[in-house]
Amino acid sequence: MNAAFEYAIINRMKLKIVAMLLIITVAAGIAIAMGGKPKMPDTLYAVLETSKGEIVCQLYPKSAPMTVKNFMLLANGETEWTDPNSGDKVKKPLYNGTIFHRVIPDFMIQGGDPLGRGIGGPGYKFKDEIDETLDFSSPGMLAMANSGPNTNGSQFFITVAPTPWLKGKHTIFGRVVKGQEV
Template identity: 35%
Template sequence: MPSARAGEAAKLGLDPENTIYLDLKNNCRVVIKLLPEVAPKHVARIKKLAREKFYDGIIFHRVIPGFMAQTGDPTGTGFGGSKYPNLPAEFSSVPFTRGTVGMARAQDPNSANSQFFIMFADGRFLDGKYTVWGKVVKGMECVDRIAPGEPPAHPDKIVRMRVAADVDK
């Protein structure tokens, strides 16, 4: 049965194949425009993991008000990742502003795997040091409500994360 939100990406003028639906509690949806022209390997990884339902149920383990909300670690510790190899950095001139989605990594620039973060506010000191792979185009009010903490006492989870083309049929 088609989703009640079928065609949401198209209604926003987005390519459904390069759009992510990040569904949070209370039926709150974050729509993320993917940037394959900026970070093709990272976008491919995010889409692959979303299609494998990897992100479903994963908590936001590091949420710093005024900075960012981080998720994508199946262990919830900040040290886990997917079964796939780490990705090489794809740094760009795209700035880290409110709503920017970037890939988390360890000290090694080529250590991004599955963890990512969404910016609550501008963080231009990250420019050129972390890979940008997306931008929130709808639903920042959902991101703003993610429970804070490192880790949060009662962390919010990703209910469901999908490529829009797989939902909007």
């Protein structure tokens, strides 16, 4: 067994979204009452709890609203997805108990596959949200893994080094603010 695979097995991940749901609910209620549309707050954080420690990511709801919403809904079990193990439609947290199945030194770590092999997802795909002001010029960027344009699902990656060749190919929806060393 190679070291990268052993590392991936050790790094089981439980994801929780740190957002003040009460504040979001109240803000959405006020917006609706005033005739507007509810919107996401400007600052959201995701905490990835791994066996190696926490990774805290700031999410970018303004740059990638659909991606952040999908990530939050899957993390909290608030949307239906197809379990690739059973084929059943489920409504439970997708990321709990998943692993970083792809670990490439000096490049990135990838997770979010309910199968843990890099071939699974939620049973649906959605469009890219490429923000030209964001790039991979520094480590710690949180982005959607994909198999080509508009094939986002549940898999994501975190860069561990600058990867400028990825710009425009993956939706960046956040960055690590604490725990990059994990």
